[in-house]
Amino acid sequence: GPCKAVVNLFRKLKNEFGEDDGLHFAVAEADSIPTLQPFRNKCEPVFLFCVNGKIITIVRGVNAPLISKKITELVQEEREIAAGQKERDEVLTKQIVEDASRQLAFFFPNFGIKRTDQKVEKTLALIRPSLLKERRRKYSVLQRIKDDGFKIAMQKEIILSEEQTREFYKEHENQDYFPVLLEQMTSGPTLILALTRENAVAHWRDLLGPKTVEEAMKENPNSLRAKYAVNNIPIAQLHGSSTPDDAQKELQFFFPQEHTLALIKPAAAKKHKDDIMQKVKEAGFTISKIKEEALTHEMATQFYKDHKGKPFFEHLVTCMTEGPSVVMILTKENAVEEWRQLMGPTDPEVAKVTSPESIRAQFAQDILSNAVHGSSNREHALESIECVFGEIDID
Template identity: 55%
Template sequence: FQTVIATQDQWDEMLQIKGIVVIDVYRAWCGPCKAVMNLFRKLRIDFSDDNMLHFAVAEADSVETLKPFRRSCEPVFLFCVHGKILAMVKGVNAPLITKTVTELVQEEREIAAGEKERAEVLINQILMHKSHYFSPFSEVLTYSVGIIKPDDVLAGRVEEIKKKIRDAGFDIKAAEERMLTEEQIRVFYARNKDEPDFDAFVKFMMSGPCHVLIISKLEATDAIPQWKELHKTSESGEPEEPAKVPAVTETESLVNLCDVQDSVEDASRQLAFFFPNFHINAEHAERTLAIIRPTLLKERRDSIMQRIKDDGFQIAMQKEIILSEEQVRTFYSEHVNQDYFPALLEQMTSGPTLVLALTRENAVSHWRNLLGPKTLEKAKENPESLRAQYAFENIPINQLHGSSTLSDAQKELEFFFPEEQTLALIKPEAAKTHKDEIMNKVKEAGFNISKIKEQALTREMAAQIYKDHQGKPFFEELVNCMTEGPSVIMVLSKENAVEEWRNLMGPADPEEAKKTCPESIRAQFAHDILSNAVHGSSN
């Protein structure tokens, strides 16, 4: 029931099919995905009355259009509607595949019934949003996120565009091919939300993989990125002739290459949004410690966290803890003899505290300036300060802490986030199929691999690792999964290593991981809840 696509001509013929085509894109060495066959058969039966749902398999290695998927080591499913790729699912995510098919079928039913018009991705709508340029970076803005759109990716122009960016004197620090979510697109292009046809543009951006870049400019210049519309709609309503991508020189703008932010704050937010594990090494980038005290954390957590992100900070590390009296006295040792210390001690031990390592350019001074004066009386004279905005009438202690100097920040960060070591293990199935990809994610997350070896666990070793699960119904099956082949065993070192590794792994259930932590290892590489790619120490 699946049409076989093995050439570019067959792909072009597939685009002529009316209705919805679900395409399993595979590599020649692994073949089509067998795990979804029963699901596809069920969907075909469920929607047989509509006679609009079709299935195909396409070999990426022999279809030029599918060249961007030739490096993928996981199944990729494309959803084509009347010749346009409108959605993509990476990995065998049955709930998401079912949801996508159901929504597309429902939309086609509504269009057929005249209840809804088909959202066309017109060439002028694409040009409206792809014809921007950015000028060179200022001394302060060292990094920014850029996006190369789906049509350029599918046309195989990524390397050409990246070369032009480099030729213009910019550096590309990181690059990832991604299928952007609707949320990511709407956040990145938030400044364009009121433009005509913005919803159609969002749909276009979800039609295929994008290339997301971290772009840097090291030398100082006169301006930060500025978005410029190069193609305007004439009075007749027709778009002007699109400009060709020029050969870029050092003094020319980067025309029509990719979209970037237009401010330092936007750039910092988008770095955290798209590359949460990217560590800025620029001259002006700093880390500082921030503490959200118990009352504020309990009453207005979401508000203060959003404010931190809105002010351009990346959260490099975080830890929610209940401090002991001894810890408070040690951390605030220079304040112990002050009149206000008993109130500070009472507040700091009254419940969970959130400790953050914040990163951005000039992080220490920027955070201190946002906080305002330490005493509430003086802070209230500056109503725009965070300490004034997040004060509580019945509590005499301000609710936010920030390091005073770079040296203080280093000491305070070491107090809460000392360098730790943790055990990490890539389980047999993942070690066999995704070892290199997982190792890359470990390195990109900033871990040092202190020790590493490949070893097949004995049943005794596996039983010891999972002794807390002994006696549970799944215990024997778990032990079997852990002993079916060699595992990669590592000792990882990093500040806050235990918690950082657990965050990188994601939830134990890969289905939950896909929903809540889609960039985590388990979301991307786990097979099921037992064979869930990786293991880590819990404390």
């Protein structure tokens, strides 16, 4: 739909590249074009870049510097092709994945993208400590992951304990290399990634190459395990799940399903309940429990006990008790953190700048009546769930 924020940018670029007949801008209304059905009800500007009849990249949200950079690069490339200085690379069609946690693929037939029988999978990838310390090489691996069509659905960086390492690698415990693996895995932070794309497990394994560094160097020197080996470290620095079943188990090990308490505050519940509930569902959360309830002063005080004694505390409690709230238990992998990301920053004015698609950016009134509440960590989530729902079995 129309996006006034970039109109001036498009005019400026059109003037700068006025001699290029191939540069065109168009506005498309997703509701009236069947091809753009995946973008309906998303309430966000999306910029599709097309070359030679194919979508080659997407920018979501109004990121003027990135949009300008993409356009400039594409125009320059087309000039070089027209001048015979460069041949047009074959544009590989990529599946566009909306939300990795829901694993839904969107296809655009009008641009030559064909449906396949392969389904979007998740797989686990680990960047082990010795490689993770080398920042430039770490970012090179992450870029390669993106270039090969993977989406990073979830990630976290943790230092594994000896107990965690033994549990995760228990099938390898009797192998000669296990002591070295144990020492390596507990020597510093490991970056843990949940990757999604079509045929993700097999594709990531193919990129990794043979299991050992020695085999990778001899048999497939272009594999990731060969290219990103670390001197004097015999253990390969990259891990991938062997099968879809292993991927499911390994992802559950590092990203177990969590429960978090989510609350739509009274003012937002009255005006925006349906819209907020829609965003919750689109984000892939399972609503395990839900009820509408007017919070008591004691319950609101418990939610915000960390703010007790601060000047705004009583006003905050009043906002929470002025009418019925919608209280939910949300379930999902990494639920606590993902709900906090969906809520956005506490201050809606900050949210509008840094997280314009967040709930607070779109539906909050002010910093106190800021539409939604969520648990700050897993322990707080369990306390809050028990406070509102009592002792219940939600697993």
